[in-house]
Amino acid sequence: MNSETLSATPPRTLVIASRESRLAMWQAEHVRDALHKLYPSCDVKILGMTTRGDQILDRTLSKVGGKGLFVKELETALADGRADLAVHSLKDVPMELPEGFALTAIMEREDSRDAFVSNDYASLAALPAGSVVGTSSLRREAMLRSRHPQLVVRPLRGNLDTRLAKLDRGEYAAIILAAAGLKRLGLGARIRSLLDAGDSLPAAGQGALGIEIRAGRAELAAWLAPLHHEATALAVEAERMVSRALGGSCDVPLAAHAAWGDGALHLRGRVSTPDGARVVAAEASAPVTSVERALALGREVAAALEAQGALEIVRSLTAGNGGQPTA
Numbered sequence: 001m002n003s004e005t006l007s008a009t010p011p012r013t014l015v016i017a018s019r020e021s022r023l024a025m026w027q028a029e030h031v032r033d034a035l036h037k038l039y040p041s042c043d044v045k046i047l048g049m050t051t052r053g054d055q056i057l058d059r060t061l062s063k064v065g066g067k068g069l070f071v072k073e074l075e076t077a078l079a080d081g082r083a084d085l086a087v088h089s090l091k092d093v094p095m096e097l098p099e100g101f102a103l104t105a106i107m108e109r110e111d112s113r114d115a116f117v118s119n120d121y122a123s124l125a126a127l128p129a130g131s132v133v134g135t136s137s138l139r140r141e142a143m144l145r146s147r148h149p150q151l152v153v154r155p156l157r158g159n160l161d162t163r164l165a166k167l168d169r170g171e172y173a174a175i176i177l178a179a180a181g182l183k184r185l186g187l188g189a190r191i192r193s194l195l196d197a198g199d200s201l202p203a204a205g206q207g208a209l210g211i212e213i214r215a216g217r218a219e220l221a222a223w224l225a226p227l228h229h230e231a232t233a234l235a236v237e238a239e240r241m242v243s244r245a246l247g248g249s250c251d252v253p254l255a256a257h258a259a260w261g262d263g264a265l266h267l268r269g270r271v272s273t274p275d276g277a278r279v280v281a282a283e284a285s286a287p288v289t290s291v292e293r294a295l296a297l298g299r300e301v302a303a304a305l306e307a308q309g310a311l312e313i314v315r316s317l318t319a320g321n322g323g324q325p326t327a
C-alpha cells in the first residue's frame with residue numbers, strides 16, 4: 001500500500017480535538033483550513049475541550065504534573081473515537097507518547113524564538129535593576145537569573161490574553177513569551193524584541209505544531225501526510241531527542257534548538273539549575289537526511305551535555321517527582 005492509493009478516496013468527515021484557548025483554537029483552525037484546501041468535500045469539525053492543564057491556573061505547571069496535562073484529554077477523545085486528530089503545540093507534547101498514539105505530521109515551524117514584551121522598555125538590556133519580569137517557564141527563569149541577575153523573576157500563568165492583561169495592569173515591567181503564539185494571534189506588534197540564543201535558547205519543539213492520531217490508522221495518516229514539513233520535523237526530532245535522552249521534564253530548565261544552514265542541521269542544547277548558577281551547553285552539526293540521523297544528532301548533543309554534568313542537574317531536580325514522563 002502506498003500513500004497515493006490510500007489517499008485516492010478523500011475523507012468525508014474529520015474531527016479535530018483541540019484545547020479551547022484562543023491559541024489552541026487558532027492552531028486547530030489553521031489545520032482545518034489546510035484540510036479544507038486539500039479535501040474540499042470533507043466536513044472538518046473542531047471539538048473544543050478543556051484540559052487539566054487549562055484548569056490549573058494558580059500553580060507552576062512543573063509542580064502539578066507537567067506537559068502531559070495538556071494532551072491527555074485530547075488523547076482520550078482520539079482513543080474513544082470522538083476525534084480523529086489532535087493538534088498540539090509541539091512544545092507541550094511529552095517526549096514519549098503513550099502506547100497507541102503517534103505524531104503523524106509536524107507542520108512548518110513559525111518563529112521559534114522567545115519574545116520580550118513590555119509597554120515601557122525595548123529589550124531585556126534596557127530594564128533597570130530590580131525590574132519585575134514575568135515568566136513561568138523554568139527555562140526562561142534560569143536564563144534570566146544567569147544572564148540578568150539584577151532582574152526579579154516572578155511567576156506568570158494563564159493563557160496569552162491573561163498574561164498580556166497582567167502586564168498591562170502594571171504587575172510586571174516586562175514578560176517573556178513565545179513569539180510564535182503572539183504572531184499566530186495577530187499580536188506580533190506587542191513584541192518589542194526577540195531574544196537571541198544567548199539570552200534564551202528556545203524549548204524543544206517551540207513554534208512547531210504536531211498532529212497526533214491513534215497509532216495504526218494508515219489511511220488517516222496518508223490523508224494528513226501533505227501537512228508534514230520535513231525540514232521542521234528533522235529539526236524538532238533532534239531537539240526532542242536531547243530532552244528525551246536526558247530524561248528532562250518540566251522540572252528541568254532545558255533548552256534545545258536546531259536550525260538549518262549550509263545544508264546541515266545545527267543543534268544546540270543547554271541545561272541549567274533553576275537559579276542559573278550552573279549552565280552546561282553543547283552543540284553539534286550534521287548533514288541530516290533522515291529521522292534516524294536527526295535522533296543521532298540529538299543523542300550526540302545530549303552525550304556532550306552529560307559529559308559536563310547535565311545528568312546530575314537533571315537528577316537533582318527530578319528526584320521525588322514519581323518518574324514523571326519527560327516533557
Ligand SMILES: NCc1[nH]cc(CCC(=O)O)c1CC(=O)O
Binds near residue numbers: 090091092181205208
Ligand atoms: N507553554 C505554553 C505554550 N505552548 C506553546 C506556546 C507558544 C506557541 C509555540 O511554541 O508553538 C506557549 C506559550 C508560550 O510559551 O509563551
